Amino acid sequence: MPPHIPLQGPESDDVLVLQRSESSESALPAEPESPKQAASLSRQRQNGQYTVEDIARHNKKDDAWLIYNNQVLDVSKWVAHHPGGEQTILRFAGMDATDELRAFHDDWVLDKKLPHLVIGTVVDAPAPSQLVQDFRELGEHFDKLGYFHVSPWFYVQKIMFVMSLFACVLWLVLKEESVAAHMLGAVVLGIFWQQFAFVGHDCGHMSARTHARDHIDVKNLGALVTFFNGISVAWWKATHNVHHAVPNTVDCDPDIAHLPVFALHKKMFDSLFNKYHGRVMEFDWAARNIFVPFQHFWYYPIMAFARWNLYIQSVLFLSHSNDGHKGRNMLDLMALLGYFCWMPTLALQLPSWVEVVAFVLLSHAVAGLLNVQITLSHFSQPIFDSPDKEGVAKYGGDFFSRNVISSLDVACPTYLDWFHGGLQFQTLHHCYPRIGRQHLRKTEPLIASLCKKHSLPYSSKSFWDCNVEIVKTLKSAALDARKWSPLIYESMCAQG
DSSP: OOOSOOOOSOOOOOSSOOOOOGGGGGGSOOOOSSHHHHHHHHHHHTTEEEOHHHHHTOEETTEEEEEETTEEEEOTTTGGGOTTOHHHHHTTTTEEOHHHHHHTSOHHHHHHHSGGGEEEEESSOOOOOHHHHHHHHHHHHHHHTTTTSOOHHHHHHHHHHHHHHHHHHHHHHHTOOSHHHHHHHHHHHHHHHHHHHHHHHHHHTTOSOSSTTOOOOHHHHHHHHHHHHOSOHHHHHHHHHHHHHSTTBTTTOGGGOOTTTOOSSGGGGGOOEETTTTEEOOOOHHIIIIIGGGHHHHHHHHHHHHHHHHHHHHHHHHHHOOTTOHHHHHHHHHHHHHHHHHHHHHHTTSSSHHHHHHHHHHHHHHHHHHHHHHHHTTTTSOOBOOTTSTTSOGGGSSHHHHHHHTOOEEEOOGGGHHHHTTGGGHHHHHHSTTSOGGGHHHHHHHHHHHHHHTTOOOOEEEHHHHHHHHHHHHHHHHHHHHHOOHHHHHHHHOOO
16 A cells, blocks of 8 residues: 555656676675575674764775665675766765665665675664655555556557657658758657657666566667667766766756856855766856856757767767776767767768758757756756755755655646656656656656655646746846856855
């Protein structure tokens, strides 16, 4: 049974994936072969007893402990080999990551993979709040209903639709001679990229499985998505995992770190050190004078060209980082090179350079719809202070609260579900990222009612109103930027 909630209201790749990869075989002890062996191994290792304060000291890359279900895990040797990237684990080193782990894994995965990392138990772990207990119970209810699995036919239809779009592009470009047909091909190509990205997103979150022990080959499937979409899935995993773990945290979430172009809140004017990028995000001259003061005007033009930045980010990531998975990233790099072979070749089949340029720009602008859809979900929501700041809840509170507060749903009719690709149910997706897309609409009333029970600000607006909200947010920060002065900032930071 779900937690007692009034049924009212509106209608990884995993984050902390603890599965072995080729490069990590030597980093971990042998895996227990059965649940009994796993339980026995766990009992053997649980001879240490630690306080929450003890565990909090182990928060470095070479000395990282996590708490899971009141057990202490030493993940120090695993950090560099984590398929979800180092950053996701390091954000919770020294902390309780129970709900973060559970959100992205089936119980059988955790039962099999975690015991060899256990070094003891927590002796003074606080009891979970009623809010956390209710959200956990709701997740268990969804699991019993089978919502973490989908019908095979659901994705057969999706793949057929997506590949029919690509076939349509080829026909319009290669078989038709009119400029109008070629430009229609550009529009369809942009929609193809959007729709294929939705399928890749589902598979990356392990929400496209037909039963509990389905194995989704993220490495090879990711390379396929990279080949057709031109955006590195390895790069996406590294950033998206951290975003899901610490959404809208001012100096941790890479999805809101866009200086010098965008600053969502005046907190970003302080040139903060960004923990994901490992550098200071400067509120520099260009930010102060060209972009941020007028960012509400820049927003849509920049979204139309944002895909070009994603190419750059993909190339930079694959060129400078293997994130513990050199083989996976090398395959992704080859797929990216394949994309940069077929895409220009297709465009160059057009009869004139004017058409080639128009085709490329129009297809990329249409694909920019996806960038709008992604940013709509979070840009206008509250921004959380740095976890280093004293007196604030780290990352905005518990896993469920932070994801509800930082998410905005898009209210739309059922016939537009294909257009939004599941992103319209952002709150539910962030709290339970493994739920299959075909189940999202019918589960929304439950999470809306649970938020109401606990006075959490669940937000759902029309697509138009979401766009209005994001422009208002950008405009508010833009007006603050116009009044901001380096002299004022320095005087605020002065001591004595």
